Amino acid sequence: MTLDVARAQARMQALARRLSLPLEAAAWGVLRVANSNMERAIRTISVERGHDPRRFTLVAFGGAGPLHACELAEALRIPRVLVPPHPGVLSALGMVLADVVKDYSRTVMLPAAAMDAGTLDLLFTSLYERARADLAAEGLPDADIDLLPALDVRYQGQSFEITIPLHGPESLAARFHDAHRRRFSYASESEPVEIVNLRLKAVGRTAKPQFTRQPEGGLNPRAAQVGYKQIYFAAEESLHAARPVHAALYERERLRPGNIVVGPAVIFQLDTTTVLPPGWSATVDGWGNLVARGGRREPA
Numbered sequence: 001m002t003l004d005v006a007r008a009q010a011r012m013q014a015l016a017r018r019l020s021l022p023l024e025a026a027a028w029g030v031l032r033v034a035n036s037n038m039e040r041a042i043r044t045i046s047v048e049r050g051h052d053p054r055r056f057t058l059v060a061f062g063g064a065g066p067l068h069a070c071e072l073a074e075a076l077r078i079p080r081v082l083v084p085p086h087p088g089v090l091s092a093l094g095m096v097l098a099d100v101v102k103d104y105s106r107t108v109m110l111p112a113a114a115m116d117a118g119t120l121d122l123l124f125t126s127l128y129e130r131a132r133a134d135l136a137a138e139g140l141p142d143a144d145i146d147l148l149p150a151l152d153v154r155y156q157g158q159s160f161e162i163t164i165p166l167h168g169p170e171s172l173a174a175r176f177h178d179a180h181r182r183r184f185s186y187a188s189e190s191e192p193v194e195i196v197n198l199r200l201k202a203v204g205r206t207a208k209p210q211f212t213r214q215p216e217g218g219l220n221p222r223a224a225q226v227g228y229k230q231i232y233f234a235a236e237e238s239l240h241a242a243r244p245v246h247a248a249l250y251e252r253e254r255l256r257p258g259n260i261v262v263g264p265a266v267i268f269q270l271d272t273t274t275v276l277p278p279g280w281s282a283t284v285d286g287w288g289n290l291v292a293r294g295g296r297r298e299p300a
Contacts, residue, residue: 028242061090066274085288088271100204112193131202140204152197213286217256224254259284
């Protein structure tokens with residue numbers, strides 16, 4: 001699809017009039033709201049779970065991910081952004097290459113003290129047979145199938161369970177007490193332990209492609225450059241305002257390993273567009289990934 005610039009401007013102009021803002025300021029506001037929503041989502045799965053974003057790399061995927069990734073990383077103080085060779089189809093590629101995984105369960109409600117390894121293996125027999133038959137129907141040989149049994153265990157009378165691998169160096173009860181202590185900071189070792197469900201994860205390993213490192217192409221990305229264009233980015237004096245700057249334009253398929261693209265820049269490809277704000281630069285690694293880094297600015 002080709003962007004209808006005139007219609008896009010007309011729609012944004014209508015919003016700008018409602019907000020009593022210039023056209024560019026209204027468009028920048030829309031972008032800031034979108035970035036703010038994504039930033040909040042990243043904080044939910046990182047900061048709110050005790051993870052420091054500064055220790056991670058932000059992987060940008062999807063058709064729109066690389067458009068926003070550097071600005072999100074800057075807001076969250078993430079030091080690096082990695083853009084895979086084909087971000088727009090990364091999820092589809094993962095689905096095609098992923099192992100075949102099937103999950104099975106059976107409710108048993110049995111006291112853990114009365115169960116030994118042989119009895120438990122016998123209880124799992126029907127699940128093993130079903131899993132092997134299902135994966136065989138998918139064309140997977142038995143040699144490529146891994147069966148990972150586990151148990152949902154709780155203290156008798158509890159309303160929730162913890163999943164514990166079936167086999168381990170310690171007894172089932174001891175492993176459950178340890179898991180309960182790690183999750184809830186206490187364990188009631190005098191309480192009877194109950195097995196609620198048998199669980200089985202069956203994994204059929206699929207063939208994986210071999211990716212080869214590409215030859216170096218030097219530092220200069222000039223061969224991939226297709227021109228310049230005026231693009232709005234956050235102003236140096238305030239992240240809440242935008243200013244136009246001349247950004248270099250590149251075709252990603254013509255970039256080579258070792259090339260360094262310095263922002264402000266826009267990198268085009270069929271399935272996405274990668275934006276490098278001022279102060280950011282991206283290096284093409286041997287597998288065609290863009291690894292971007294930038295400076296940190298605190299909001300004004």
